[in-house]
Amino acid sequence: MRYLPHSNIEREQMLKAIGVNEIDELFKVVPASVYKKKSFELPNHSPEFLVQAKLEAMANKNLCAANSAFFIGGGAYRHHVPASVDHLIQRSEWLTAYTPYQPEISQGTLQALFEFQTQVANLMAMDVANASMYDGSTATAEAALMARRITRKKKIILSSSLHPQYKDVVKTYLNDDGKSEGDLICLPDSEDNKGNISSLIDENTAAIIVQTPDFYGHLRDVKSLAEAAHAQGALLIVVITEIISLGLLEAPGSMGADIVVAEGQSLGNPLNYGGPFLGLMATRQKYVRQLPGRLCGETIDANGKRGYVLTLSTREQHIRREKATSNICTNAGLCSLAFSIHLSLLGQKGFVKLARLNHARAIAMVKTLEKIEGVELLNKTFFNEVTLRLSKPANEVVEALAKKNILCGIPVSRLVPNEPRLENLLVLAATELTTDQDIKILASSLAKELS
Amino acid sequence: MNMNSTGRPTRADKTSSSKNAEIKSAALLPDEPLLFEIGGYEHSGVDLFEVEINDEFLGGFERKTSLDLPGLSEPECLRHYVRLSRLNMSIDAGIYPLGSCTMKHNPRLNEKIARLAGFADIHPLQPVSSVQGALEMIDELALWLMELTNTSAVSMSPKAGAHGELCGMMAIKAALEAKGQGHRSIVLVPDSAHGTNPATAAFLGYKVRSIPANKNGVVDVEAVIAALDDDVAAIMLTNPNTCGLFEPDVIKIADAVHDAGGYFYCDGANFNAIMGLVCPGDLGIDAMHINLHKTFSTPHGGGGPGAGPVVLSKALAPFAPVPFVKKSGSDLSLIEHVNDSDSFGRLTAFHGQIGMFTRSLAFMLSHGKDGITQVAYDAVLNANYVRVRLQKVFSLAFGDQACMHEVLFDDSFLKGTGVSTLDFAKAMIDEGFHPMTMYFPLVVSGAMLIEPTESESKKTLDYFCDKMLELANDAIAGNVDRFKQAPKYAPLARLDETLAARQPKLKWTKS
Numbered sequence: 001m002r003y004l005p006h007s008n009i010e011r012e013q014m015l016k017a018i019g020v021n022e023i024d025e026l027f028k029v030v031p032a033s034v035y036k037k038k039s040f041e042l043p044n045h046s047p048e049f050l051v052q053a054k055l056e057a058m059a060n061k062n063l064c065a066a067n068s069a070f071f072i073g074g075g076a077y078r079h080h081v082p083a084s085v086d087h088l089i090q091r092s093e094w095l096t097a098y099t100p101y102q103p104e105i106s107q108g109t110l111q112a113l114f115e116f117q118t119q120v121a122n123l124m125a126m127d128v129a130n131a132s133m134y135d136g137s138t139a140t141a142e143a144a145l146m147a148r149r150i151t152r153k154k155k156i157i158l159s160s161s162l163h164p165q166y167k168d169v170v171k172t173y174l175n176d177d178g179k180s181e182g183d184l185i186c187l188p189d190s191e192d193n194k195g196n197i198s199s200l201i202d203e204n205t206a207a208i209i210v211q212t213p214d215f216y217g218h219l220r221d222v223k224s225l226a227e228a229a230h231a232q233g234a235l236l237i238v239v240i241t242e243i244i245s246l247g248l249l250e251a252p253g254s255m256g257a258d259i260v261v262a263e264g265q266s267l268g269n270p271l272n273y274g275g276p277f278l279g280l281m282a283t284r285q286k287y288v289r290q291l292p293g294r295l296c297g298e299t300i301d302a303n304g305k306r307g308y309v310l311t312l313s314t315r316e317q318h319i320r321r322e323k324a325t326s327n328i329c330t331n332a333g334l335c336s337l338a339f340s341i342h343l344s345l346l347g348q349k350g351f352v353k354l355a356r357l358n359h360a361r362a363i364a365m366v367k368t369l370e371k372i373e374g375v376e377l378l379n380k381t382f383f384n385e386v387t388l389r390l391s392k393p394a395n396e397v398v399e400a401l402a403k404k405n406i407l408c409g410i411p412v413s414r415l416v417p418n419e420p421r422l423e424n425l426l427v428l429a430a431t432e433l434t435t436d437q438d439i440k441i442l443a444s445s446l447a448k449e450l451s
Numbered sequence: 452m453n454m455n456s457t458g459r460p461t462r463a464d465k466t467s468s469s470k471n472a473e474i475k476s477a478a479l480l481p482d483e484p485l486l487f488e489i490g491g492y493e494h495s496g497v498d499l500f501e502v503e504i505n506d507e508f509l510g511g512f513e514r515k516t517s518l519d520l521p522g523l524s525e526p527e528c529l530r531h532y533v534r535l536s537r538l539n540m541s542i543d544a545g546i547y548p549l550g551s552c553t554m555k556h557n558p559r560l561n562e563k564i565a566r567l568a569g570f571a572d573i574h575p576l577q578p579v580s581s582v583q584g585a586l587e588m589i590d591e592l593a594l595w596l597m598e599l600t601n602t603s604a605v606s607m608s609p610k611a612g613a614h615g616e617l618c619g620m621m622a623i624k625a626a627l628e629a630k631g632q633g634h635r636s637i638v639l640v641p642d643s644a645h646g647t648n649p650a651t652a653a654f655l656g657y658k659v660r661s662i663p664a665n666k667n668g669v670v671d672v673e674a675v676i677a678a679l680d681d682d683v684a685a686i687m688l689t690n691p692n693t694c695g696l697f698e699p700d701v702i703k704i705a706d707a708v709h710d711a712g713g714y715f716y717c718d719g720a721n722f723n724a725i726m727g728l729v730c731p732g733d734l735g736i737d738a739m740h741i742n743l744h745k746t747f748s749t750p751h752g753g754g755g756p757g758a759g760p761v762v763l764s765k766a767l768a769p770f771a772p773v774p775f776v777k778k779s780g781s782d783l784s785l786i787e788h789v790n791d792s793d794s795f796g797r798l799t800a801f802h803g804q805i806g807m808f809t810r811s812l813a814f815m816l817s818h819g820k821d822g823i824t825q826v827a828y829d830a831v832l833n834a835n836y837v838r839v840r841l842q843k844v845f846s847l848a849f850g851d852q853a854c855m856h857e858v859l860f861d862d863s864f865l866k867g868t869g870v871s872t873l874d875f876a877k878a879m880i881d882e883g884f885h886p887m888t889m890y891f892p893l894v895v896s897g898a899m900l901i902e903p904t905e906s907e908s909k910k911t912l913d914y915f916c917d918k919m920l921e922l923a924n925d926a927i928a929g930n931v932d933r934f935k936q937a938p939k940y941a942p943l944a945r946l947d948e949t950l951a952a953r954q955p956k957l958k959w960t961k962s
Contacts, residue, residue: 001822003556003748004829005908011829014836014909018853023828026835026853027728029699034733040598045819048560055813058591059569061584063577072574075800082497084525086566089752092543093536096557098885099754101549103948104941105880108539109753112532115486118958122519128957134610134756137800165800172621172772172796175655219512246514254516263800272565273585274575274801275610276756288955294754299951302463302944305482311951317613317650318891322659327650329613334752341532344486347522350495353502359509360502381510402578410576417788432499 073429125253133279136263141173147207226256247355268338292326374450490521550900553745601730615740615759668849705735724856727824862897
């Protein structure tokens with residue numbers, strides 16, 4: 001048992017020092033009726049190479065993006081992560097440290113968090129960002145709750161083109177299915193923003209939640225939505241699932257957003273079949289005490305030297321218990337470090353180039369695909385993701401192409417089932433990793449499938 | 452002196468002038484400037500093609516606001532983050548005995564497995580037929596968790612322990628509503644509980660009713676019965692509890708809560724002490740989260756990501772959130788929607804912390820059932836060894852009794868010395884240790900909660916105990932300076948948390 005240091009002789013010595021004859025005596029407080037009763041149907045310990053072989057066999061059954069022509073987005077994007085990012089986050093000092101509760105010996109983590117918060121705030125053009133949340137979807141739900149605390153109003157309106165799973169998470173957190181005329185209004189899923197969200201805002205509205213680029217890839221007019229919300233004393237929450245878009249598109253903070261939440265996976269983090277990811281969350285200075293999650297702040301030490309600590313913890317559960325702003329007690333530490341390192345490597349120059357490259361690849365993809373018979377492009381605007389209406393159900397096309405090692409996108413029906421009007425819609429993305437060859441393979445297979 | 456509400460000082464007092472000793476080498480303990488002070492707006496460490504684009508599809512939404520993001524070349528980047536890393540204490544560098552945090556060794560095989568392309572480079576929404584191996588991995592981990600807890604359902608998607616608490620309590624709420632018992636508005640929480648427990652209950656709109664610990668540091672079944680009525684939805688009980696003790700009445704408490712129509716949520720943060728020996732399902736729990744980043748060795752990463760799957764009783768299983776993996780023959784499917792079912796909904800986009808699942812499964816397969824039992828034995832052995840070695844000088848919070856995986860002292864042995872728990876913790880830093888958990892749990896004065904975990908050798912524990920005794924004896928002998936000035940041998944002296952909170956500076960700005 002390679003992870004356990006004691007020899008049996010040492011175990012005997014320690015038991016003797018404790019004053020017991022055998023280890024089970026230390027468990028005598030456990031009711032006998034439940035102590036060591038079950039014989040587990042599990043294997044015994046195993047050498048490293050056998051464990052590796054078993055798990056490699058599982059991994060090898062999956063079609064990974066690198067072995068396919070890959071076009072899936074929908075809140076998780078495949079980007080190149082520079083080799084130095086993964087090298088750095090595997091250093092013991094980052095990987096095996098805990099939450100920085102002892103700041104004198106955790107300045108690495110704390111300074112990295114302070115830098116991360118600054119990067120996120122600048123990306124979004126917001127005053128302040130927290131040290132990260134679990135992911136974009138849970139950050140969205142927390143933003144809805146935060147808006148209710150700030151405005152002391154209840155009504156939350158979700159845009160029709162918010163990521164369907166994000167909608168589900170908000171419904172669950174708010175314990176409201178959004179179907180009745182209650183405090184949560186979910187505009188029906190729609191590829192063209194049907195349902196005028198502005199007209200639904202009233203004096204009871206705490207916030208509207210709008211994604212841009214939205215789930216179908218359209219860019220949304222955030223500024224006019226902000227004006228409509230603010231006119232009624234409501235907040236605008238902007239959701240971003242593709243953070244790279246901010247290298248090309250205007251920052252939500254400059255368009256009137258009050259809270260911005262985002263999925264940060266695109267920087268520094270692989271697809272990982274959906275997790276772990278990291279949620280980004282930023283707001284205006286005046287709302288900082290209602291922000292959930294960890295915050296790192298600058299201070300000085302007893303010698304007057306600059307340093308960093310976790311701060312404003314009077315919002316948090318370990319101090320406030322049932323009066324806390326949220327029950328969250330962690331951040332996505334290592335994922336946010338990877339995000340930060342990747343963004344430091346890019347710098348604004350590289351970040352803008354990366355965004356332009358993503359948009360250019362999407363244009364190349366669109367220009368090729370829209371020529372195919374049976375394909376209709378729904379977008380007038382997009383960043384790196386678009387929606388196509390196909391001449392047959394999208395899930396059939398996706399399944400058929402997967403057999404040819406083409407992962408061609410997300411059938412909307414997977415996320416919104418039983419909606420005939422959405423059945424033929426396919427959402428697909430391009431990134432800097434999408435090659436001309438990939439697009440060619442997709443185009444020819446798609447044409448065959450639709451003919 | 453400034454203190455927070457748990458009684459912990461948040462700024463150095465006048466007697467703790469805490470000057471850093473001039474021992475540092477600028478190379479080994481660097482003063483590293485901020486990224487924003489060393490990076491350049493024209494600098495980049497990534498090569499990308501320049502492309503011409505037109506604004507045909509941008510709708511007039513091009514960015515005009517500056518990004519203010521400096522870049523670093525690759526060598527500058529490596530140096531910045533390597534230099535920063537040196538300012539961190541880590542498990543790999545030494546004992547990190549934070550009670551209730553289970554800072555055990557993080558095997559490197561886990562890291563290798565998590566990075567296999569077949570796990571790391573697959574998309575959560577690619578066709579299920581193309582990720583059968585990933586579903587098999589999730590299903591196998593679920594099987595281990597159910598087997599070790601003797602339960603028949605597990606919800607894999609919660610992203611951390613506190614997220615698991617939400618999952619379990621939402622299932623309880625849904626189950627009560629389904630039974631027409633939605634009026635129940637109270638959750639019982641012992642006052643030694645993690646802060647997340649009352650925060651979770653309040654998050655779901657419940658009122659918290661505190662249950663005191665008795666003189667032995669555990670919850671009396673009588674205290675629970677006295678607090679039970681028709682309005683109680685559930686109890687949230689940590690077992691082993693945060694005082695490091697197994698709750699001896701746990702089965703009676705479960706029965707009493709069930710008899711009163713409530714449910715039993717168990718905080719499984721301390722499962723490490725009993726896994727392979729006691730099955731929580733046999734104790735009558737209805738829901739329990741398992742912190743994979745504690746018990747099953749996934750790295751803490753400076754504060755996450757964690758993972759908090761929740762095992763569920765038969766009574767709660769129908770209310771579990773989506774998604775879940777379903778097995779029919781050798782075919783695995785992923786259930787992402789449940790129409791007209793009792794499921795309470797969805798806690799996160801996609802399927803959970805897959806990268807943590809691979810790591811945990813590697814740990815489980817490596818240890819096997821025999822090793823997992825040995826883990827619990829060694830964790831408890833180590834904590835008790837520390838207990839008996841320290842208890843002659845340190846004051847046990849709840850008297851001379853065997854502990855589980857962690858041992859709790861209070862600050863009465865420091866009474867009259869002028870040395871506080873905080874001072875003591877900072878002095879430990881100068882001896883090369885990460886301090887234990889301090890001022891938690893809240894039920895004792897100046898708590899010191901030590902959890903060595905199974906990963907520490909006898910030699911390390913002996914050295915740790917020798918130094919701890921030396922420090923305690925020094926405090927009692929009146930050598931106060933050593934404590935008030937600590938840490939001397941750290942990158943920074945004590946930090947002013949009061950200043951940080953009064954004038955929050957949460958991002959860098961050009962001065």
